[in-house]
Amino acid sequence: MTMKSPLTRRDVLKVLGGSVAGILLTPVPWKLLDDTAIWTQTGPWVSKLPRGPHSVLPGVCTLCPAGCPVALDCVGGVPFRTRAAGESPLCTFGWAFHQAPYHPLRLRSPLHIAGGRSATPVTAPEILARVRELMNDPSVKIAVLDQRPGRTASLFHRRLLKAIPGGLYVVSPDNESFLFGGLSQLTEEPGAPVGLDVSRTRLVISLGVPLLENQGATGMIGRELRKAGARVVQVEAGSPRTGILADECLQIIPGSAPMLAAGLAAIILNDFSDPGRLAKFRHVVGERYTMNIRRLKPDDVARVTGIPVQNLLALAGIMASSGPGTAVLTGPMSGLRTQDDEIVAGSLNILLDSTGPRGCVRYAAPVPSQFQQRSLAPVTDLRSVPDGSLNILIVDASYPGAILGGAALRRKLIPGRSIMLVFSPTLTGFARAADYVVPTPEPLEVITESAEFAGWISPHFELMRSVLPCPEGVVDPVAFMGELFGSPETSEGLLRRRIAAIHASGRGSVGGHDGSEVRVSDLASPDDLQAILLEGGVWHERTASGRSIRTFQPLRREITVDRPEPPEGLVLIVGGTRSLADLPPIMTKLVQESGLVDSDATVRMAPAIASSLGVGDGDRVVLSFGGGEWTARVVRDSRLRPGVLQLSASPAPVALGVDALEFGPDLSEVFESDGRFGSVHHHVVVRRG
């Protein structure tokens, strides 16, 4: 006989069911939901400010060479906000200055990247051994591409490279601060920094230089030009953006900038030039080029550039009457793709005698340094480095800088017997195309400097102190290079000696955030100078206006100017932006939503073109030309010339959880261009994506 339990299975289920129903009448599920939601915002993976006193730290933003004065609001010594401390407003990079150390793609260990796809951790000594193995070959060709020329570390790289045969110090043509790239190549010291003496400048012809963006190094020059009352003529092939704020904004047909420069030279040569200037110009650029451009007819130039003849004549007249007070500046968006194009534009400064004793274009006065000029490798333009010529390419991208396509760099390597090594704090930009990546500190984790930049003749030097601990695993690029080349050094040691050199020179003065000004010669020791610099002080030598450029090297090759026919059909100009990938995610979001900068793959077109294609804002289209296709989002822009499309493409913005190596190809890989922004493509076909 079996006993029947008074509690059946059904009873148990009823109790459970009742409990489930009853629990909904209690705070349990709702409180758990609430607390769990809070936990997701306060978990250990979320950066938190320490508690503590509020303080304000004066300093400079070292993300670009402008060195804008900033005030960092800190709690417990940790910065949580960056504010502008001077008249210079902060750019989107500047606002994110304090966020840089928290970049989600921050590197904590050196990586070996196989085929651009899989990354495996390695050690710095392993990378050193691998590079040394190649360096043992006496015929090895090694180059360092410096993303931020003008730093003390840049001088160190140049000294190391000078000491080895086949060593090249290379800079990118996309660097915004090379305003006189073509002219600099003609000087007796090719690549020497050439700058603008604003006080002597009456007229600036800006070929695509973002002078009026009011941010960064070029924005600083633009502000000074405004203060000095100089006239600015902005020449743009794409959407002019802030160019419309210039005294005059000329929109030219894409690809016609060299013809515009040559055409202006022709008018000045034929109608305004005096014999002395003509002789000097002819001596530098050659008899044949001079003869060729003198034959250019204003009608032909007008047809190619899209600028009416009377406007061309008027502009040339103003340039001639302003004479040595006229400066012709070129930038990455100028549409001058080759070095010869830049020379065509840069030589206008010689023709106008802007480089002479009364001229506004001069050699930039250098900041005193511990290095002798003759001990430094010369500066080489990346475009001068033949494809397939390098065994070792080291990219110092430890500071954010201009971004070319990674493929454009890899083409410089000898296939199979080469290494591309990148110093970078994050797995972004060039680091994605590297064989080896060495993680470097972010600003605020070490003492950083605001580099000199070509374009500005009065020397200045600023430091930003370290306020955060340097994470384990990051490597000082100077120490790495020093060990590789057998010349031990550290970034901090270099900067200390630079400060000592400035102090020993007794030149200039150092101004504090509070408006105080102390002459260097009145400071007892380099430590005193360093202390003021670390408090946000700026060393400068306002009275130094640089040397005039008296001697030029005659060109050894013949330069020509194409006479392209006005394009038929749609023309595309690739107008990239600085790498959004360098920005922390919160700023990339801000940038995208504010529309301040075109983000990944945006194609601008005049409303009439959009209507004829049957597309509107936000539609996706596929652009086909040359050998590839690119998908982009449409933005209608009434400021563009009819028939012109402008494609902005940069490495994809950072997204949390995205594999850094899965960002997709960059534009240069698709179109096999040299990766330079400002390139022009014809016969573009647009279809809905």
Added chain:
Amino acid sequence: MMTNHALSALLGVGIALAGGWGLFSNVLFTSHDQPIQFSHVIHTGDAVGMTCEDCHTFREDGTFAGIPPTEQCASCHAEPLGTTENEKKFVETYVATGREVPWFVYSRQPDNAFFPHSIHVRKAGLECSVCHGDHGTSESLRPIELNRISGYSRDLAALSMDRCIECHATNNRRSACLDCHK
């Protein structure tokens, strides 16, 4: 007459209600004693006569300094002034070594909330007790209860966003999200 099945279901409901309303909060929160005991009333009472702002000061820039650092306490308590064990422990463990006391803060706000004391105390003239109750006259520090999941103090229930909004509405002050959530 109610069936056994209905009784079972009701029993389940009852258990859930009892557990959910009675036990849950005890399980959800953990209790922590303060590192040392402290009597507010001794300091704010007639014998000493200090005010809240004598210790919980405002900095020159107007920001609220919160709990006073050990250095501030040491200006009076470099040596024990009384005979209590707690004061002796405080002087030996923290004043003599220069360490900060790891106090638990009952009213610590979430990181995403920005509460400016200066505006409320100095401009609006609110008494500290409006938000902090009789904390300033307490004889000892009660244990703090911290939520196991969110990490927030249980006392924040009395300092919730609803209360902020209610007070702002009563006093005809605006309540925009970004006023507090920076």
